[in-house]
Amino acid sequence: MPDQIQFDEKRRKAITQCSRCGFCRAVCPIFELTKRPITNARGKMILLKEVMEGKLPVTEGVAQALLRCTTCMNCTVNCPSGVDPQEAFKAARKDMVRMGFDNLFKAMGEIVEKYGNIYGEKERHDWGHKKNGAPYVLFVGCVGTYREEESVEETIRFLDLMKVDFTMIDEACCSGVLEDVGYKMKDELAKRNVRELQKIGAKTLITTCPYCYRVFKEHPAYKNLGLELKHITQFLKDFNFGVKTEKKVTYHDPCDLGRHAGIYEEPREIIRKIAPNFVEPRRTRDNAMCCGSGGGLRGSFPEDSIEISRNRLSQIIEETGAEILLTECPSCVHNFRNAKLRKQKIEIYNITEFIAQLLQENMSGARSEA
Amino acid sequence: MNIEGYEFPEGLYYDKNHFWARVEGDLVVMGMNQYAQKMAGTIVYVGLPPEGKKLTQGKNFTKIESGKWLGKVFSVVSGELVAVNEELERKAKLINEDCYGKGWMFRIKPNNLDELKNLMTDPEVIREWLKGEIAQHGKK
Numbered sequence: 001m002p003d004q005i006q007f008d009e010k011r012r013k014a015i016t017q018c019s020r021c022g023f024c025r026a027v028c029p030i031f032e033l034t035k036r037p038i039t040n041a042r043g044k045m046i047l048l049k050e051v052m053e054g055k056l057p058v059t060e061g062v063a064q065a066l067l068r069c070t071t072c073m074n075c076t077v078n079c080p081s082g083v084d085p086q087e088a089f090k091a092a093r094k095d096m097v098r099m100g101f102d103n104l105f106k107a108m109g110e111i112v113e114k115y116g117n118i119y120g121e122k123e124r125h126d127w128g129h130k131k132n133g134a135p136y137v138l139f140v141g142c143v144g145t146y147r148e149e150e151s152v153e154e155t156i157r158f159l160d161l162m163k164v165d166f167t168m169i170d171e172a173c174c175s176g177v178l179e180d181v182g183y184k185m186k187d188e189l190a191k192r193n194v195r196e197l198q199k200i201g202a203k204t205l206i207t208t209c210p211y212c213y214r215v216f217k218e219h220p221a222y223k224n225l226g227l228e229l230k231h232i233t234q235f236l237k238d239f240n241f242g243v244k245t246e247k248k249v250t251y252h253d254p255c256d257l258g259r260h261a262g263i264y265e266e267p268r269e270i271i272r273k274i275a276p277n278f279v280e281p282r283r284t285r286d287n288a289m290c291c292g293s294g295g296g297l298r299g300s301f302p303e304d305s306i307e308i309s310r311n312r313l314s315q316i317i318e319e320t321g322a323e324i325l326l327t328e329c330p331s332c333v334h335n336f337r338n339a340k341l342r343k344q345k346i347e348i349y350n351i352t353e354f355i356a357q358l359l360q361e362n363m364s365g366a367r368s369e370a
Numbered sequence: 371m372n373i374e375g376y377e378f379p380e381g382l383y384y385d386k387n388h389f390w391a392r393v394e395g396d397l398v399v400m401g402m403n404q405y406a407q408k409m410a411g412t413i414v415y416v417g418l419p420p421e422g423k424k425l426t427q428g429k430n431f432t433k434i435e436s437g438k439w440l441g442k443v444f445s446v447v448s449g450e451l452v453a454v455n456e457e458l459e460r461k462a463k464l465i466n467e468d469c470y471g472k473g474w475m476f477r478i479k480p481n482n483l484d485e486l487k488n489l490m491t492d493p494e495v496i497r498e499w500l501k502g503e504i505a506q507h508g509k510k
Binding site for chain 1: 412415
């Protein structure tokens with residue numbers, strides 16, 4: 001078992017390159033909440049520098065400090081020195097675990113292995129839609145299935161209304177989140193997913209969860225998938241929906257879809273087709289503030305996670321005056337819905353869920369006129 | 371009364387979904403019991419439905435969440451939801467801190483107080499039930 005954090009050349013360079021300017025403070029969702037230096041990238045980089053130089057021992061406190069990050073990449077995008085702090089923190093988390101500083105996600109790993117999902121839910125919702133020969137296979141992931149079930153139902157209904165020929169599989173957790181919190185992906189679950197996805201005979205894999213999208217795209221366990229991969233917004237951007245809303249609509253860029261995967265335009269192309277009154281928040285695209293649910297924060301510091309979400313939601317409401325907040329990430333939707341106060345009248349949806357409702361209203365309206 | 375290491379105050383009614391009921395005037399107040407709040411971990415969200423919602427005893431009407439756990443909230447009596455604990459909106463953790471007091475969840479105008487007979491009050495009955503729950507889910 002290693003007795004120290006491994007500072008390879010890449011990590012040393014990142015740590016010494018950090019000029020400790022503090023630009024990252026302005027965009028860090030946790031620093032915005034706590035105002036505590038250690039919660040921000042600058043503080044953590046100083047911490048790692050002290051450890052690297054042998055001035056600070058590695059302790060449980062260091063491990064906890066490194067966990068307090070959503071890995072939103074806002075620091076990375078705004079760093080004038082070109083440093084990617086969140087990569088350094090994720091690597092350090094792995095070292096901490098190797099050194100014996102297990103965190104609460106060890107239990108999550110065991111749960112994922114036993115139940116095939118991050119929540120330990122024994123019963124899986126059967127979405128149906130299982131058939132061979134469909135060109136598309138839809139993968140919805142754990143958060144959608146177990147925490148935003150109604151949203152997924154609407155997305156499925158929407159795809160049916162758009163006459164998309166798709167199938168689904170008995171999913172196992174993509175398990176990529178374990179890599180971000182100090183552990184390893186569950187290879188057997190990845191193999192099971194690959195097997196099921198290849199067996200079903202589809203040519204294109206569509207994901208509703210940006211995090212699953214990233215795992216399928218980037219993790220070596222999925223490199224031989226053999227299917228074209230699309231996030232659902234990439235898949236839908238050229239569709240015509242035939243419905244519009246007059247309501248004021250805004251969009252929140254999920255970190256995993258935007259900064260991590262570079263998908264900014266496709267959701268906007270879809271929204272512009274259905275919402276002539278589309279407004280952007282001030283902090284948008286690669287400067288969008290995080291919803292607080294990523295990087296394991298919802299599990300490790302859930303109160304922080306909800307407060308960050310509340311801050312972002314308040315920011316959006318104040319800056320846009322929107323009636324409808326759209327995003328396309330089950331984790332963002334879930335955190336926002338948990339954070340929303342009763343007095344806040346804004347409605348929160350995934351894009352596909354919202355369009356499904358517009359289509360339903362349209363059909364109901366047509367029926368009553370007939 | 372302390373049952374298997376958990377507080378179950380006298381004078382309350384307890385259901386098998388881990389909620390308690392207390393009669394206050396012509397209303398029934400409900401909340402979560404101590405065993406359940408400890409097992410849940412730090413509670414971060416309770417769904418607060420609109421007042422006026424019709425409730426049925428034993429039927430779930432909203433949800434409650436900690437970091438990664440999600441649970442259903444079941445009504446202790448049939449009736450109409452007349453008040454929610456708005457403090458829980460910003461501080462759901464009150465349920466962990468004071469589940470029988472400041473962490474109360476809902477006030478219900480009951481259709482028929484006789485339904486409370488379906489809930490548990492006898493310490494020995496509660497004990498046997500709780501032992502079964504602990505055997506199945508563990509304890510914290």
